Amino acid sequence: MRIQYLGTAAAEGFPGVFCNCEYCRAARGDLKKELRTRSQVLIDGNLLVDFCPDTYLHSLRFGIDFSAVKYLLVTHSHTDHFYAQEFVNRGGNFAKQMQSSDLQIYANAEVLSVYREGTAREMSENIGSHIQLIQVRPFEKFSAGEYEILTLPASHTNNEDALLYCISNGESTLLYLNDTGLLREECYRFLSKNGIKAGFVSMDCTFADSPGPHSERHMGFEQNEIVRQKLLQYGLVCEDAKYYVTHFSHNIAPFLERMEAEALKRGFYAAHDGLTVEF
Ligand SMILES: [Zn+2]
Numbered sequence: 410m411r412i413q414y415l416g417t418a419a420a421e422g423f424p425g426v427f428c429n430c431e432y433c434r435a436a437r438g439d440l441k442k443e444l445r446t447r448s449q450v451l452i453d454g455n456l457l458v459d460f461c462p463d464t465y466l467h468s469l470r471f472g473i474d475f476s477a478v479k480y481l482l483v484t485h486s487h488t489d490h491f492y493a494q495e496f497v498n499r500g501g502n503f504a505k506q507m508q509s510s511d512l513q514i515y516a517n518a519e520v521l522s523v524y525r526e527g528t529a530r531e532m533s534e535n536i537g538s539h540i541q542l543i544q545v546r547p548f549e550k551f552s553a554g555e556y557e558i559l560t561l562p563a564s565h566t567n568n569e570d571a572l573l574y575c576i577s578n579g580e581s582t583l584l585y586l587n588d589t590g591l592l593r594e595e596c597y598r599f600l601s602k603n604g605i606k607a608g609f610v611s612m613d614c615t616f617a618d619s620p621g622p623h624s625e626r627h628m629g630f631e632q633n634e635i636v637r638q639k640l641l642q643y644g645l646v647c648e649d650a651k652y653y654v655t656h657f658s659h660n661i662a663p664f665l666e667r668m669e670a671e672a673l674k675r676g677f678y679a680a681h682d683g684l685t686v687e688f
């Protein structure tokens with residue numbers, strides 16, 4: 410499996426869209442290196458997790474043809490993860506010779522309602538009819554083409570069923586864990602019941618090494634270490650599994666070299682925009 414991180418910042422981006430703090434000012438001085446956009450990953454070129462407002466920027470920055478994406482898994486409806494308005498451009502006179510004429514969007518009920526609201530004004534029938542909306546709930550198992558997918562409940566919000574995804578392509582398995590705080594015990598049991606052995610774990614690390622207390626809706630290194638311990642304890646990861654951390658807040662000074670060093674100290678790798686890993 411090939412995972413490409415397209416965006417690795419929390420909701421505000423780094424530098425933050427309206428922020429003038431010392432970290433954001435420093436990042437603006439070296440954008441080529443320090444820019445982190447909103448969260449999104451591309452798997453094997455055809456499965457996308459989340460559709461952030463920076464999706465168009467990702468196509469420009471990394472030369473990605475998003476018409477090849479057949480499956481979109483959405484974690485939740487927060488604006489840094491789902492920007493529905495863009496879909497009005499997916500076809501008709503706006504997009505031609507697309508690699509995949511159809512797109513399947515898997516998401517919770519709230520995301521699907523945001524899709525309907527966001528596209529209500531401008532979506533045309535000939536474009537909308539090529540986008541299939543499929544509602545998913547926590548603790549489900551489904552296939553999307555060659556992928557086998559499990560859903561887990563995130564510990565993130567009471568307003569919707571925010572989802573975490575376990576994605577297998579027949580050869581390898583990825584656990585995609587953001588946005589979330591610590592996982593509920595049932596999550597590990599569900600993965601175990603389904604015989605999961607992940608080779609790659611991607612974790613929310615919004616708070617990184619900043620001293621708490623902070624909200625339980627996201628994680629930092631301390632929580633990432635607990636999750637890794639739990640995954641090992643339940644036998645849910647391969648021996649050579651890789652652990653990557655992402656979704657960094659501007660408040661934690663998420664400079665490239667600093668994050669790489671801090672993650673490595675704990676046996677993790679820090680993701681950055683554009684990072685591609687095969688496993
Ligand atoms: Zn987020």
Ligand SMILES: [Zn+2]
Nearest residue numbers: 428430433659
């Ligand atoms: Zn800032």
Ligand SMILES: [Zn+2]
Nearest residue numbers: 485487565588
């Ligand atoms: Zn969120």
